[in-house]
Amino acid sequence: xxxxxxxxxxxxxxxxxxxxxxxxxxxxxxxxxxxxxxxxxxxxxxxxxxxxxxxxxxxxxxxxxxxxxxxxxxxxxxxxxxxxxxxxxxxxxxx
Ligand code: FES
Numbered sequence: 001x002x003x004x005x006x007x008x009x010x011x012x013x014x015x016x017x018x019x020x021x022x023x024x025x026x027x028x029x030x031x032x033x034x035x036x037x038x039x040x041x042x043x044x045x046x047x048x049x050x051x052x053x054x055x056x057x058x059x060x061x062x063x064x065x066x067x068x069x070x071x072x073x074x075x076x077x078x079x080x081x082x083x084x085x086x087x088x089x090x091x092x093x094x095x
Contacts, residue, residue, distance in 0.1 A: 001019050001020070001021055002019065002020055002021070002022070002085040002086075002087060002088050002089065003018075003019055003088045003089075004017065004018050004019070004020055004026065004029070004056075004085060004088070004089045004090075005017050005088075005089070006018075006035065006090075006091055006092075006093055007054055007090050007091065007092055008092055008093055008094045010094055011035075014035075014036065015033070015034060015035050018030055018033040018035050019033070020084075020085050021085075022059070022084050022085060024084065025061075025080065025081050025082060025083060025084060026051070026058075026080040026081075026083045026084075026085065026089075026091070027039055027042065027049050027080035027081040027083075028081075030080065035093075037049060037051075037080060037093055039080070039081060041081070042081045043081065044061060044063035044064055044067060044079050044081060044082040045063075045064045045066075045067050046067055047064075047066065047067030047068060047079065049079050049080040049081045050067070050068065050072075050077055050078070050079055050080075051077070051078060051079075051080050051091050051092060051093050052075075052076055052078075052091065052092040053076045053078055053083075053089060053090075053091055054076075054089075054090040054092060055089060056085065056087045056089030056090060056091075057085070057086045057087040057089075058078065058083050058085050058087075058089065059083075059084045059086055060073075060078055060082055060083055060084075061082035061083075061084070062082065063079045063082050067079055080093075
């Protein structure tokens with residue numbers, strides 16, 4: 001089980017932490033623990049659940065190029081529905 005810290009100032013007043021296993025997507029963990037995030041398809045297609053990883057390691061499943069262009073992947077953007085932590089993480093949700 002890994003700890004994920006949300007570093008957006010907006011979430012300081014809400015729920016700045018949640019936990020996630022390496023078998024669970026960040027999106028599923030957030031939804032289960034009441035963290036607000038936009039999403040639609042849950043399969044890496046629409047790009048609505050895009051976040052930025054500030055710190056930490058993760059595995060990324062298949063994401064569409066329209067949802068997550070290659071240049072954004074290089075800048076540590078990812079799709080929460082296809083991202084599985086392999087360490088504690090810090091993320092930005094409102095990017
Ligand atoms: S919900 Fe559509 S890409 Fe994550």
